[in-house]
Ligand SMILES: O=C(O)CCC(=O)C(=O)O
């Protein structure tokens with residue numbers, strides 16, 4: 001019906017890695033802020049470290065488990081993210097994922113282009129290697145290349161886009177992270193006095209997991225350019241493994257940007273918008289960003305766990321009554337996720353569309 005609207009043609013971009021080292025200036029399209037845009041940055045965020053071993057003690061629970069649960073509650077209500085200790089994922093596996101990722105990005109461009117996210121050289125697709133989708137000339141770009149892959153449902157994996165060196169480790173790492181997520185979600189449900197399975201059950205039969213390997217090359221103008229612009233994750237929950245030696249992730253709280261500390265083999269849990277909606281805003285999906293570094297490259301690996309796109313979510317019924325009105329509308333995941341890019345590229349937050 002009606003006229004076909006012509007989509008703006010995406011303009012193929014050079015990977016940022018190819019721009020890095022080309023001088024002291026950056027192309028104007030990457031400039032996100034003015035030099036005098038001084039926002040307060042606290043030294044380091046006192047982001048809680050949660051010991052999963054203590055938290056998930058079997059019954060009867062000791063005092064230490066209760067104390068850990070209280071700390072988890074504070075973490076989820078105030079920061080929306082926490083560092084995980086005692087997570088059970090073996091150090092050699094974490095190192096192998098980082099090394100495989102580093103190895104991938106270190107390859108010559110032609111090799112990486114075999115996995116490009118520009119089908120036929122011009123049609124942007126979500127999966128693969130490259131940059132963000134470019135929708136307009138005015139869009140501010142991120143100083144970051146990435147490889148984005150659908151990991152679950154397993155039968156929807158697009159294996160030709162999985163670099164050989166990453167296949168085994170990604171499979172293994174996802175399996176371990178999924179176990180961790182499945183241990184943590186019941187603990188989060190308990191904090192809200194929901195059934196242990198409440199969150200797990202929300203995922204549905206075709207829960208959707210994506211992996212994002214991000215590579216942030218050194219940038220000559222960290223004062224002007226973001227590795228990743230401010231956003232909150234559209235996921236249910238995100239597991240994030242960040243570079244042990246280079247910081248850059250910052251989280252916004254009460255109008256202040258805090259540096260998220262790095263620890264050796266850091267694993268972070270970051271709540272996404274779907275959790276904020278289901279918890280009726282009790283748990284936060286934090287706004288975060290990545291700043292660039294003039295000297296050092298930085299890598300991160302994120303796993304985004306998301307509800308089956310065909311399902312709808314809304315604040316848990318038990319959390320809504322005459323004294324606690326629903327703060328979010330019912331949203332269809334497919335539509336919500338479709339709105340993510342558009343909002344992100346315009347510097348807006350898609351969760352604002354779900355608020356009542
Ligand atoms: O690289 C990081 O530390 C954060 C990445 C991130 O926020 C994302 O991929 O959504």
Ligand SMILES: [Fe+2]
Nearest residue numbers: 231232233288
């Ligand atoms: Fe994020």
